[in-house]
Amino acid sequence: MTLGTRHGRTETEAPHPAAGPLPTEAPLPTEAPPRAGAPLPAEVPHPTGAPPALLARIVPADVVCCESFGDPDGVVLHPDEQALIARSVPSRRGEFTTGRHCAHRALAALGQPAESILPDARGCPEWPGGVVGSITHCDGYRGAAVARTARVRSVGIDATPGEPLPDGVLEAVALPEERRRVGDLLARWPAVRWDRALFSAKESVYKTWYPLLRAPLGFEEADVVFQRSQAPDSGTFTARILPPVRERGFPQELTGRWLARDGLVLTAITLRPAG
Numbered sequence: 001m002t003l004g005t006r007h008g009r010t011e012t013e014a015p016h017p018a019a020g021p022l023p024t025e026a027p028l029p030t031e032a033p034p035r036a037g038a039p040l041p042a043e044v045p046h047p048t049g050a051p052p053a054l055l056a057r058i059v060p061a062d063v064v065c066c067e068s069f070g071d072p073d074g075v076v077l078h079p080d081e082q083a084l085i086a087r088s089v090p091s092r093r094g095e096f097t098t099g100r101h102c103a104h105r106a107l108a109a110l111g112q113p114a115e116s117i118l119p120d121a122r123g124c125p126e127w128p129g130g131v132v133g134s135i136t137h138c139d140g141y142r143g144a145a146v147a148r149t150a151r152v153r154s155v156g157i158d159a160t161p162g163e164p165l166p167d168g169v170l171e172a173v174a175l176p177e178e179r180r181r182v183g184d185l186l187a188r189w190p191a192v193r194w195d196r197a198l199f200s201a202k203e204s205v206y207k208t209w210y211p212l213l214r215a216p217l218g219f220e221e222a223d224v225v226f227q228r229s230q231a232p233d234s235g236t237f238t239a240r241i242l243p244p245v246r247e248r249g250f251p252q253e254l255t256g257r258w259l260a261r262d263g264l265v266l267t268a269i270t271l272r273p274a275g
Helices: 079-084 090-109 169-173 176-188 194-213
Strands: 064-068 131-138 141-148 154-161 222-228 234-241 253-261 264-271
Touching (some): 064 090, 090 131, 090 141, 141 264, 154 194, 169 176, 169 194, 194 253, 194 264
Parallel strands (some): 131 154
Antiparallel strands (some): 154 264, 234 253
């Protein structure tokens, strides 16, 4: 994920000049993939021990998710994927390679044959027929989630460090009412970086939206409200798509889940087929 004032970019585009890159993708394990619906073990283990399977906590069982807490050695992408990052800086090559590696492993768990995952003109990953997916990466974390279109219409995931947003970013991405709510949440429950959670939730909204409509969605065109669960580090959120873009046949309201754990904030939306 990258910072910007409008959702016109995706994983391949340059970060907003006012702030460094934020999260988007992640890698997976070397053993045989499990059945669909089960998370794959992380290939690069969590620094404190066994990987906590963060994504699996916020997506349903029929979404296959894979994650990693670093970039494994020896990963080889398809030649056309590799060509996309041939001239990239090492950090970009690492996040792209591991993110695609996670996505390939997740697709294998669905029984999907290995094939390239190339970006469209706006950088959105193009998934095989009958499959939807999403990729995220940030410092210390990579992740991917995929599902069959028979069960899931679209999925959007995002991860970001659990740190304060850079100065000026909240004002650029949040509606006035959202800024008020974030301030109230930070005052009442400061253990969660609600400003980051808001940014991440809007990224997940965009990643759910764009594959279906192939059209931009501004930060100001979705209004996000968070709900906490009994656990202090997780909960749900709703995202209301505002006029006039909601007239395009997209649901007027999306429901997602968030998790703040291990120095990260993650969000996910799983949109089911109509009916």
